Amino acid sequence: MVYALDPRIHRVWRSPSSLQFGVDRAILTLDDLSNADERMLVALEAGVTMSGLQMVARRARADAGAPARLLERLAPVLAVPRGAEQESERGAGRPVAVVDGAGHTAVRLIEVLDAAGVDVRSGLSWTDPAVDTAAVAVVVGSFAIEPERHRRWLRRDVPHLAVVFGDERVRVGPLVDPGAGPCLGCVDLHRTDADPAWPAMAAQLHTRDARRETPLIGSAAAGVAAFAVLDRLGGGRSLSGSSVTVDYADGARAERSWEPHPACGCLTLPTPER
Known part of the structure; x- marks a missing residue:
């Protein structure tokens, strides 16, 4: 399953460590972003599997739970996971x-x-x-x-x-x-x-x-x-x-x-x- 940020939602930096999703209305604001968070966000722009996200986190010296925590925070601005979308198309x-x-x-x-x-x-x-x-x-x-x-x-x-x-x-x-x-x-x-x-x-x-x-x-x-x-x-x-x-x-x-x-x-x- 591939996770990716919804490309329709624009992202703007409020400060070096604060990222806002949505311009006219802030859908989500992430504060206190770490270096590992930023690297995972870059990976999510193009789309990445969970194993790929975990590898990015390890290389940035984040703990094993960092990818899951970030995905949970990003839930409102994630695109439909590609695997789930294909399954949905097969199911109905x-x-x-x-x-x-x-x-x-x-x-x-x-x-x-x-x-x-x-x-x-x-x-x-x-x-x-x-x-x-x-x-x-x-x-x-x-x-x-x-x-x-x-x-x-x-x-x-x-x-x-x-x-x-x-x-x-x-x-x-x-x-x-x-x-x-x-x-x-x-x-x-x-x-x-x-x-x-x-x-x-x-x-x-x-x-x-x-x-x-x-x-x-x-x-x-x-x-x-x-x-x-x-x-x-x-x-x-x-x-x-x-x-x-x-x-x-x-x-x-x-x-x-x-x-x-x-x-x-x-x-x-x-x-x-x-």
Whole structure:
């Protein structure tokens, strides 16, 4: 097994014997570093096995426990040990995310998620096994997502994130947790409360292209969606029950929370109208 410092974390010396990991935020600060510690850190920059680290420590006249103690202190800033990474890849595949939609945003989102190590699929039929086993899906559309389209993800208990282009802004979210939060049907019902004519308008808009998906706006929307997807795959809840809009004119962002609608049956039986 090879141990190495995470190359993404920058290191700066605070003093001749104090080393800080992280610049904007100090992830770790090591004080009172010895000559042996410094030599082992040099070895860890390129990657070294435990036996190699022990040899460096012996040559620097450190005691036998020095390598283990240093590795324990460095735990927050170590890269995934290469042996453990290979074993993980053999033991389980990458998490699967499905992009349900087409266009610049979908293409950019696929590129970003793939670069982040996600097994991202697109253009799948509803009979594809990946549809049922996906960890998360992103549904891209204009104005309003067709009910049957998002209900298919709801029925499969797959968390899904909406990316919806409108006349003046694109909305990313909410990220729907089936059975645990508002669904996209709840969003439509809330919009109907605000404007009773919304269902009639939405029916006309389900298959209409908003024609506002420029490379700039698409990249912005893909960035917001990618952060939410990666956070979810890591166990977080970004955009769960909430959405972010990006304005076409100036890129301004606004966030809104959504509540389950009492007339929707996604969580409980709908509340009868009086």
